[in-house]
Amino acid sequence: MILAIDVASGEKPLEELVSGAISALPENDKINLILVGNEKSISQALSKKKYDHNRVDIRHSDEIISMDESPANAIKHKKNASVLLAARLVKDKEVDGFFSPGNTGATLAAALTEIGRLKGVMRPPLISTLPKLGGEFCMLDMGANVDCTPDYMAQFAVMGRVFAKRYLKIENPRVGLLNIGEEDSKGNANTKKVFERLQKMKKINFIGNVEPNDMLKSDAADVVVADGFDGNIVLKTIEGTASLVVNMLKTEVKKNPVSVMGGLMMKPVFNSLKSQLSSDSYGSAILLGLNGGAFVGHGKTSGVGVKNAVLNMYKFLENKVNEKIAKELFDSGAKRRIF
Amino acid sequence: MILAIDVASGEKPLEELVSGAISALPENDKINLILVGNEKSISQALSKKKYDHNRVDIRHSDEIISMDESPANAIKHKKNASVLLAARLVKDKEVDGFFSPGNTGATLAAALTEIGRLKGVMRPPLISTLPKLGGEFCMLDMGANVDCTPDYMAQFAVMGRVFAKRYLKIENPRVGLLNIGEEDSKGNANTKKVFERLQKMKKINFIGNVEPNDMLKSDAADVVVADGFDGNIVLKTIEGTASLVVNMLKTEVKKNPVSVMGGLMMKPVFNSLKSQLSSDSYGSAILLGLNGGAFVGHGKTSGVGVKNAVLNMYKFLENKVNEKIAKELFDSGAKRRIF
Numbered sequence: 001m002i003l004a005i006d007v008a009s010g011e012k013p014l015e016e017l018v019s020g021a022i023s024a025l026p027e028n029d030k031i032n033l034i035l036v037g038n039e040k041s042i043s044q045a046l047s048k049k050k051y052d053h054n055r056v057d058i059r060h061s062d063e064i065i066s067m068d069e070s071p072a073n074a075i076k077h078k079k080n081a082s083v084l085l086a087a088r089l090v091k092d093k094e095v096d097g098f099f100s101p102g103n104t105g106a107t108l109a110a111a112l113t114e115i116g117r118l119k120g121v122m123r124p125p126l127i128s129t130l131p132k133l134g135g136e137f138c139m140l141d142m143g144a145n146v147d148c149t150p151d152y153m154a155q156f157a158v159m160g161r162v163f164a165k166r167y168l169k170i171e172n173p174r175v176g177l178l179n180i181g182e183e184d185s186k187g188n189a190n191t192k193k194v195f196e197r198l199q200k201m202k203k204i205n206f207i208g209n210v211e212p213n214d215m216l217k218s219d220a221a222d223v224v225v226a227d228g229f230d231g232n233i234v235l236k237t238i239e240g241t242a243s244l245v246v247n248m249l250k251t252e253v254k255k256n257p258v259s260v261m262g263g264l265m266m267k268p269v270f271n272s273l274k275s276q277l278s279s280d281s282y283g284s285a286i287l288l289g290l291n292g293g294a295f296v297g298h299g300k301t302s303g304v305g306v307k308n309a310v311l312n313m314y315k316f317l318e319n320k321v322n323e324k325i326a327k328e329l330f331d332s333g334a335k336r337r338i339f
Numbered sequence: 340m341i342l343a344i345d346v347a348s349g350e351k352p353l354e355e356l357v358s359g360a361i362s363a364l365p366e367n368d369k370i371n372l373i374l375v376g377n378e379k380s381i382s383q384a385l386s387k388k389k390y391d392h393n394r395v396d397i398r399h400s401d402e403i404i405s406m407d408e409s410p411a412n413a414i415k416h417k418k419n420a421s422v423l424l425a426a427r428l429v430k431d432k433e434v435d436g437f438f439s440p441g442n443t444g445a446t447l448a449a450a451l452t453e454i455g456r457l458k459g460v461m462r463p464p465l466i467s468t469l470p471k472l473g474g475e476f477c478m479l480d481m482g483a484n485v486d487c488t489p490d491y492m493a494q495f496a497v498m499g500r501v502f503a504k505r506y507l508k509i510e511n512p513r514v515g516l517l518n519i520g521e522e523d524s525k526g527n528a529n530t531k532k533v534f535e536r537l538q539k540m541k542k543i544n545f546i547g548n549v550e551p552n553d554m555l556k557s558d559a560a561d562v563v564v565a566d567g568f569d570g571n572i573v574l575k576t577i578e579g580t581a582s583l584v585v586n587m588l589k590t591e592v593k594k595n596p597v598s599v600m601g602g603l604m605m606k607p608v609f610n611s612l613k614s615q616l617s618s619d620s621y622g623s624a625i626l627l628g629l630n631g632g633a634f635v636g637h638g639k640t641s642g643v644g645v646k647n648a649v650l651n652m653y654k655f656l657e658n659k660v661n662e663k664i665a666k667e668l669f670d671s672g673a674k675r676r677i678f
Contacts, residue, residue, distance in 0.1 A: 110425035133586055143519060146527035179569040180482060188568045212572055213579035229527045230518040233551055233569055234576050240552035241580035245612070247472055252608040259608045265601025269591040273584070 001030055003293075004095040008037030008082040009064040009102030009221070011299045017101070018045040020303025024310035025055055031314050034059050034095055036086045054169055061085045067299055071105030075113065083107055087114035090246065090292035096317045097293020099284070099309045101301035108144055109286050111294035118326045120336035121289035122337050123152045126296065128227040128235070128285040133218040135153065138164055138176075140225065142285050143232030150197040153177075153225055157204050159288045159325050160223035166319040168222070171223065176210030176221030178230055184208065190227065198225070203332055212237075246274070271306045286316060289325055293317050340369055342632075342652055343600040344645065347376030347421035348403040348441030350638045356440070357380040363649035364394055370653050373398050373434055375425045400424045403441065406638055407558075410444030414452065422446055426453035429631035435656045436632020438623070438648045440640035446485055450626050450633035457665045459675035460628035462491045464567065465635065466502055467624040469577070470558040477503055478517075479564065481624050482571030489529070489536040492564055493673040496543050498627045498664050499562035505658040507561070515549030515560030517569055523547065529566065537564070542671055551576075553559025585613070623648045625655060628664055632656050 007017040014037055021033055035042050039060035046056065061082040065074040074081065086098035087110040097178050100107045108126075117124055125141035132322045145152065157175050164173035177195055179187045184195060186209055198206045210221045212234055225235065249270075253263035265272075285307065287294040295313050297305060329336060346356040353376055360372055371394045374381050387393065400421040404413040413420065425437035425447040426653050430516035439446045447465075456463055464480035479499050484491065503512035516534055518526045523534060525548055537545045551573055565573065588609075592602035602609075610611045623644065626633040634652050636644060668675060 131583070133583060146519075178483075178572070180568055180575070188566075191568075199575045212576040213582070213620045216579035216583045227527075229519055229530075230569065230572055233517070233572055236519070237551040237573050237576040240555035240579045242584055243552070244470070244472060245581055245584045248470075248612055249608065252611050253605065256607070259605050262601040262604025262608070266592065266605060268595070269588065269598045269601070272591050273587055280636075312364050 001314060001317060002032045002034060002095040003310060004034045004036055004089040004098040005310065006036045006082045006086040006087040006100035006102060007042065007306075008058035008061060009066070009100060010297065010301055011067070011101070012302055013047040014038070014041050015210065016303045017301075017306050018042055019049060021310055022046070022056060023048055023052045023303070024307045025051055028311060028314055031055070031310060033057070033310070034089060036061055036082045036089075038062060045172055059089065061087055066108040067103050069103060071103060071104065071109045074103070074106055075109045081106075083110045084114065085179060086292070087111055090115050090294070097295060097313050099295040099297060099306070099313060101297030101299060101306070104143075104296055104299075104305070107294070107296045108287060111200065111290060115290045115292045115294060117337070118289050118291060118322060118329075120326065120329050122155055123148065124287050124289040125156050125159065126231075126285045127160060129168065129289050130216075130238070132216045132220065135218060136168065137215070137220065137222050137224065139223075139231055139234070141216075141228035141231050142235050143228045144287060145228040147229075147279045148190075148227040150193045151335045153194045153227070154201060155289075155329060156195050156225045157198055157206070157223070158328050158332045158334050160225060161204055162318065162324045162328050163286075163321055164222045166321050166324060170222050172205055173222035174207045175204050175223045175225060176207050176215070178215070178224050178226035178234070179209035179211065182209050182211060182214075194225070201333060242298065245316060246270075284312065288322065293322070340653060340656060341371045341373060341434040342433040342649060343373045343375055343398070343425040343428040343437040344649065345375050345421045345425040345439035345441060346381065347400060348405075348439060348656070349375060349636065349640055350406070350440070351641055353377070353380050355642045356640075356645050357381055358388060359645035360649055361385070361388055361390045361395060362642070363646045364390060367623075367650060367653055370394070370649060372396070372649070375400055375421045375428075377401060382541060385533055398424055398428065402435035403511055404445040407656050408442060408444050408445065410442060410448045413442070414448045420445075421518075422449045423453065426450055426633070429454045429633070435447060436634060436652050438634040438636060438645070440638060440645070441443055441637075442638030443482075443635055446633070446635045447626060450629060454552045454605065454629045454631045455634060456676070457496050457668075459665065459668050461494055461676045462487065463626050463628040464491075464495045464498065464515075465570075465624045466627050467574070469508065469555075471555045471559065474557060475507065476554070476559065476561050476563065477507060478554075478570055479627065480567035480570050481574050482567045483626060484567040486568070487529075487566040489532045490674045492533045492566070493540060494628075494668060495564045496537055496540065496545070496562070497667050497673050499564060500543055501663045501667050502627065503561045504661050506655055509561050511544055512561035513546045514543050514562045514564060515546050515554070517554070517563050517573070518548035518550065521548050521550060521553075526641065529532060533564070540671060558660060623651065627661065629661060632661070
């Protein structure tokens, strides 16, 4: 399997991203890489590393779409930007999937315009795995689409279930709807409609509304369906709260010598916690429902983050999640795109 | 100032809530209390305590609205439920405000039907203070209203600013709009409309969109305006994440003896963190824009929580937040209720 990695448009230095990407190779000998970015810089970064030269190729691009550019505009005028080249490699079947830690809007736009949607898919949603007590679950849409209709969200439910089955290896995943109360009648005008729609779909194992506080406990849903606005709000609130708690801890620890000592002794604990909650573990998301793999990374993805993304992409593509989605959407009775 | 406390309908035992309420009295000699609930149980709880008998009265109620009852139904059929009696004391001007840690929907309904809205107020929002790094900010609506129109949310902005000025003592509070991106054009159909509306209001010091992760940092907005659905999602995600992080820490600490020891040495740190994040500090919210004070507590409000609520109610009512809201709404140019 060949994967394309945009090493040019993240916030971290290209050298760190190149080094992270190739560090995935010894862990899985079925993965080959095409690194997209400035050829000279990539070659320089590679020259300092030991790796199997047959497994790594370079595709040159001198343009990048920066974090604060308008995605629509940039996609139109920077035809050879690294993220677009990476997505085009998927379209041209040179690779099976691509990853970019750059401008999220541009990465989504590149994936949609270059790779395109599976037959029947209305709005490809971003899915992400999130930590809960003693495990993980997945949630979609994490922010690719706002103002989602019940039709879109019925498709999300089907897609999320396929993802949970094949990627998270959960036998009969329970699907919940993100809401502000557990009772059937809770929510706003849209979640009420979505609830009714999901309840009518016999094959998705719908367990009803799920509140965000319960979602993070161990016994909650395996798949949480949400409008992309709400999903993104949840994602950013989790990120902000985790960071706030850790910072509060640091501030408190410094207040007296005994806790400073205690804090030092707990350093491995903090490191483990940090890695469980970091965007390098949970910061990359997958755009589901396309004719190929599209992985979207957090801007601050580190070398370790790229390595994880490469290994996860393999897992996602090897398990043929998108192929299965095409079939299940057809079987589920969810309304499909017909144009 | 006299405050009514519904000690009957929380999740904690009546005795704990009674004890918590009267423990506020020595800290502020201007507060008197009316405790609402079963007279015999309250008398028994009080008989074990030392307090100034002239400052505490009891109002008997034998009915409670339980946590899982439908608010609309319960309000209609349980005319003498403790929460309704407490709200009615505000309406009858026997007290200045009431607090209930019971069924949130029922508390809101009791406040709306018994106390009623200030002239011009469309939808009274729930406001709450939340912790951020090195301080606090306030956010509204935390869940009283879903499907909020730009008109409602323009009023929320005015009300939130008055609250931040008079209750949090911030000179010229900065108002932000909860959104999934900072740029002016970000968001869903409704936040885009609200953004335009807030931008036109000259007097509210609108600073633009605020993302939830930034909101919890020290330099973000003082007032965050949100639709009640989104506000409630944020509140419950903060609660769930804080609890997840603390539980992950506990799990990790147990994994080796050094960190167990470190954990013991850090116990004061954890306790301080717990109190900074607990629902007893941040779990009570105020329904703004009514003809009296209405405080809504978390179901699991403890004795300490009731004590905090009593002291905060005094601060809120003493600073005449609602009275000032009536005036500012009139001056702000925000559309007002005219029926």
